[in-house]
Amino acid sequence: MTPAMLDIVKLSKIYETPSGRVHALDGVDLSVARGEIHGIIGRSGAGKSTLIRCINLLERPTAGKVRVDGQDLTVLPARELNVARRAIGMVFQHFNLLSSRTVFDNVALPLEIAGAPSGLIRRQAREALERVGLSDKADRYPAQLSGGQKQRVGIARALAGRPKVLLCDEATSALDPETTVQILDLIRQINRDLKLTVLLITHEMSVIRDVADRVTVLDGGRAIETGPVFDVFTRPQSETARRFVRDTVGLALPPHLTESLVPVGTSDRPLLLRITFVGPAASEPIVSALSRRFDLDLNIVAGRIDEIQGRPFGTLAVLVDGAAPKLEAALNYLRARNMPVEVLGHVPSHDRAAS
Amino acid sequence: MSQAMIELLLEALLETLLMVGVSGALATAFGLPLGVILLVTSKGHIAENRPVNAVLGAIVNATRSTPFIILMVAIIPLTRLLVGTSIGTPAAIVPLTIAATPFVARLFEAAMREVDPGVIQAVQAMGATRLQIITKVLLPEARPGLIAAVTVMLVSLTGYSAMAGAVGGGGLGDLGIRYGYQRFQPDVMLAVVVVLIALVQITQSVGDRLVRHFTRK
Numbered sequence: 237m238t239p240a241m242l243d244i245v246k247l248s249k250i251y252e253t254p255s256g257r258v259h260a261l262d263g264v265d266l267s268v269a270r271g272e273i274h275g276i277i278g279r280s281g282a283g284k285s286t287l288i289r290c291i292n293l294l295e296r297p298t299a300g301k302v303r304v305d306g307q308d309l310t311v312l313p314a315r316e317l318n319v320a321r322r323a324i325g326m327v328f329q330h331f332n333l334l335s336s337r338t339v340f341d342n343v344a345l346p347l348e349i350a351g352a353p354s355g356l357i358r359r360q361a362r363e364a365l366e367r368v369g370l371s372d373k374a375d376r377y378p379a380q381l382s383g384g385q386k387q388r389v390g391i392a393r394a395l396a397g398r399p400k401v402l403l404c405d406e407a408t409s410a411l412d413p414e415t416t417v418q419i420l421d422l423i424r425q426i427n428r429d430l431k432l433t434v435l436l437i438t439h440e441m442s443v444i445r446d447v448a449d450r451v452t453v454l455d456g457g458r459a460i461e462t463g464p465v466f467d468v469f470t471r472p473q474s475e476t477a478r479r480f481v482r483d484t485v486g487l488a489l490p491p492h493l494t495e496s497l498v499p500v501g502t503s504d505r506p507l508l509l510r511i512t513f514v515g516p517a518a519s520e521p522i523v524s525a526l527s528r529r530f531d532l533d534l535n536i537v538a539g540r541i542d543e544i545q546g547r548p549f550g551t552l553a554v555l556v557d558g559a560a561p562k563l564e565a566a567l568n569y570l571r572a573r574n575m576p577v578e579v580l581g582h583v584p585s586h587d588r589a590a591s
Numbered sequence: 592m593s594q595a596m597i598e599l600l601l602e603a604l605l606e607t608l609l610m611v612g613v614s615g616a617l618a619t620a621f622g623l624p625l626g627v628i629l630l631v632t633s634k635g636h637i638a639e640n641r642p643v644n645a646v647l648g649a650i651v652n653a654t655r656s657t658p659f660i661i662l663m664v665a666i667i668p669l670t671r672l673l674v675g676t677s678i679g680t681p682a683a684i685v686p687l688t689i690a691a692t693p694f695v696a697r698l699f700e701a702a703m704r705e706v707d708p709g710v711i712q713a714v715q716a717m718g719a720t721r722l723q724i725i726t727k728v729l730l731p732e733a734r735p736g737l738i739a740a741v742t743v744m745l746v747s748l749t750g751y752s753a754m755a756g757a758v759g760g761g762g763l764g765d766l767g768i769r770y771g772y773q774r775f776q777p778d779v780m781l782a783v784v785v786v787l788i789a790l791v792q793i794t795q796s797v798g799d800r801l802v803r804h805f806t807r808k
Contacts, residue, residue: 350718
């Protein structure tokens, strides 16, 4: 196995504040394989910004190692760190372009800083602009561009020095949904064309779904869950991950149902279940099977099929009514077929399932 | 107004232009590095250095709070050392420069502080040295603000230069005091004021135009 492109070991960052010490990062381990797009998700304050800024040492970690292509950046003296940073491109939420420079000169800047000869600068900057589809805007100033175009310039600038790793710091958070999709497509395409390793942080699970191969969930400065995107979406292990997934592909249940829910076992009224279909199970006629086998009444209250990395993934909320032992048998049947099912509670009021 | 008066007025105008121009150029040359150092050594900036920042800041504040007329007299020994005399137009340039340098340095510092910290970070992430951050980001990004600072300084220097008469520096202010006030010639006073107003207006509008020209936002 080839060693990871990015290897983060026991990374900690402690801020000393007037009100005490704050652990922004608390022993984070993270490994990103070559050519992989790795997403980091967390809510604000989870430490994701600190984490990405510790990778190129814009912030110096309190403890731990950051290895990029085998080289530990935390031990490098300033001069060598500057050289190492040239191998790491970075894209920012607010673009951070120089307003006094044209698009072309912005893209050329990292090469200029690296002291590249002018012929090489021109060639690579032009190539990078072409890759993001902005060759025709080379002589414009950033203020004359739209948000999406500015971010394309930001990406071209990050690519101009032909980096080994691309860091995206909430790269789409300042963009509208349509532009977000375009920028994510661009990142995906660059990742494929250049085999470029990408680490991106976001607070939007939809970004992870659309672009990442693997995801790490960050909470309270710790990496609490990590895995392939499909697995984390379909079988989230931590409560935080579950909440992110629910917010993105989850079902919005009708409010009159969620408001009247009572805990399981406190009523003999119909049960509200949330069933998740993954992969081949997504195409099974599960509703009619339950109905026929266990003599139950099922009423679908909400449903949705999503696709994650090209694989179907569905969620169904059903009200199930029937005798308690049969309900129990039905739940066991679902679990035995490896179908994640959540029992949300009873719906005591008037309902349609029992009719 | 007689022909002689007009010649006097022209001569005074040239003296004022000389004083303001030379001291303005020198103050810009000294003030720019001083402003950069004040900024980059401040808390949280790219070359944070408390002692350097505190000492320079104290010197700048002390110079700025000394009334110009007192500063002019107080540094006569230095003036004599530098230009060989303590009276005349060249002698006035020394205190004007010393007064304008910390003034414009603070304005430069403020202009460069307006540069988006995110842009500085972006360039740090590219592996830029501190000198590269100054030359490739701070100075070019702040250029409109720096030009505005020079404009404000030149206008202030025009006002200060009127006090240069106290050391025989000549200039428009001096002419106005000696002829307009002391010899009761209100027409000379009026002419001096009109020329000064025109001078300040021209300086300001040229400055504004340059600021607009270099603003890309």
